[in-house]
Amino acid sequence: MADNQPAVEAHGLVKRFEDTTAVAGVDLRVGPGRVHGMVGPNGAGKTTLLTMLMGLVRPDAGTIRILGQQDRSLDGVAGFVEAPRFYPYLSGRRNLALLADLDGGGARARIDASLEVVGLSDSAGARVGGYSVGMRQRLGIAAALLRDPRLLILDEPASGLDPAGMRDMRALIARLAEDGVTVLLSSHDMDEVEDLCDDVTIMRAGQVVFDGTMDELRDKAPDPAFRLATSDDERALALAGPGVEVRAEGDGLLVHAQREQLDAYVIALGRDGVAVRRLDLESSALKALFFRLTESDAEERGVPTKEGP
Numbered sequence: 081m082a083d084n085q086p087a088v089e090a091h092g093l094v095k096r097f098e099d100t101t102a103v104a105g106v107d108l109r110v111g112p113g114r115v116h117g118m119v120g121p122n123g124a125g126k127t128t129l130l131t132m133l134m135g136l137v138r139p140d141a142g143t144i145r146i147l148g149q150q151d152r153s154l155d156g157v158a159g160f161v162e163a164p165r166f167y168p169y170l171s172g173r174r175n176l177a178l179l180a181d182l183d184g185g186g187a188r189a190r191i192d193a194s195l196e197v198v199g200l201s202d203s204a205g206a207r208v209g210g211y212s213v214g215m216r217q218r219l220g221i222a223a224a225l226l227r228d229p230r231l232l233i234l235d236e237p238a239s240g241l242d243p244a245g246m247r248d249m250r251a252l253i254a255r256l257a258e259d260g261v262t263v264l265l266s267s268h269d270m271d272e273v274e275d276l277c278d279d280v281t282i283m284r285a286g287q288v289v290f291d292g293t294m295d296e297l298r299d300k301a302p303d304p305a306f307r308l309a310t311s312d313d314e315r316a317l318a319l320a321g322p323g324v325e326v327r328a329e330g331d332g333l334l335v336h337a338q339r340e341q342l343d344a345y346v347i348a349l350g351r352d353g354v355a356v357r358r359l360d361l362e363s364s365a366l367k368a369l370f371f372r373l374t375e376s377d378a379e380e381r382g383v384p385t386k387e388g389p
């Protein structure tokens with residue numbers, strides 16, 4: 081693969097299931113060596129898109145090039161969609177050995193190294209049935225690494241993990257990316273994507289509503305929102321200065337401002353004898369933008385948004 085060749089190049093992808101159009105004309109480019117996040121509410125079409133890229137589902141329309149190849153040989157690609165599945169009554173190592181036999185090539189020789197990378201060397205002899213969700217997700221990545229992939233496609237790799245498991249998973253993905261593996265992952269969690277990804281595609285109802293770098297997304301984001309409680313909310317409302325939008329909401333105030341303007345506002349309150357009793361981040365700029373881009377769709381279609389970022 082030429083150095084600057086995209087790891088994924090897809091044009092006009094469409095996938096219908098009976099009367100649902102899961103993916104409705106999507107273009108996607110994943111640059112080499114990038115960590116690319118795909119976010120969207122439930123039912124946005126992320127999993128369907130990833131299954132098409134992995135060659136598990138045939139698109140109704142559109143073209144896909146993976147690592148420069150259009151022939152779907154999928155050499156150099158690995159990953160999982162939905163949760164990775166293993167034989168629960170066999171050990172982690174035995175599960176990998178079975179997969180390595182299917183994969184052939186040098187896969188068997190990579191078992192130990194793959195277990196090591198995902199931090200499962202010590203538990204490799206234990207039955208997968210006794211593994212935590214996080215261990216199973218990491219075994220899924222180890223299985224993918226058997227193929228020595230240049231492109232890893234991961235469907236919600238942090239799904240179902242507790243905070244420590246999530247932290248480990250993020251660190252693992254960051255390490256793989258540092259080693260030069262291109263990673264395309266889906267997520268519900270804007271914080272996770274912000275933490276991990278260089279580029280992001282936001283999907284809604286089968287379509288792309290944003291595609292660009294994390295920095296480009298940040299530039300588009302509105303001011304973050306903060307909840308404020310003071311000793312004199314009326315006076316605090318009157319003291320709102322340039323770049324600070326304040327309105328009464330519930331039993332306190334909602335403030336939209338960039339951090340520097342917020343700092344100046346809080347100092348002004350103090351100078352004026354108004355005490356700040358509570359100041360909490362209500363919604364980060366990126367989350368606010370994510371909701372703006374995707375929420376109308378969720379409401380229209382009755383899609384639950386509680387799992388959203």
Ligand SMILES: Nc1ncnc2c1ncn2[C@@H]1O[C@H](COP(=O)(O)OP(=O)(O)OP(=O)(O)O)[C@@H](O)[C@H]1O
Binds near residue numbers: 127
């Ligand atoms: N095999 C299938 N048969 C029928 N409909 C399907 C099938 N797979 C997906 N769909 C529908 O296609 C739409 C997109 O689903 P998809 O799973 O790709 O979304 P998603 O963004 O991955 O959602 P989630 O975050 O909930 O996993 C949904 O309306 C879903 O019900």
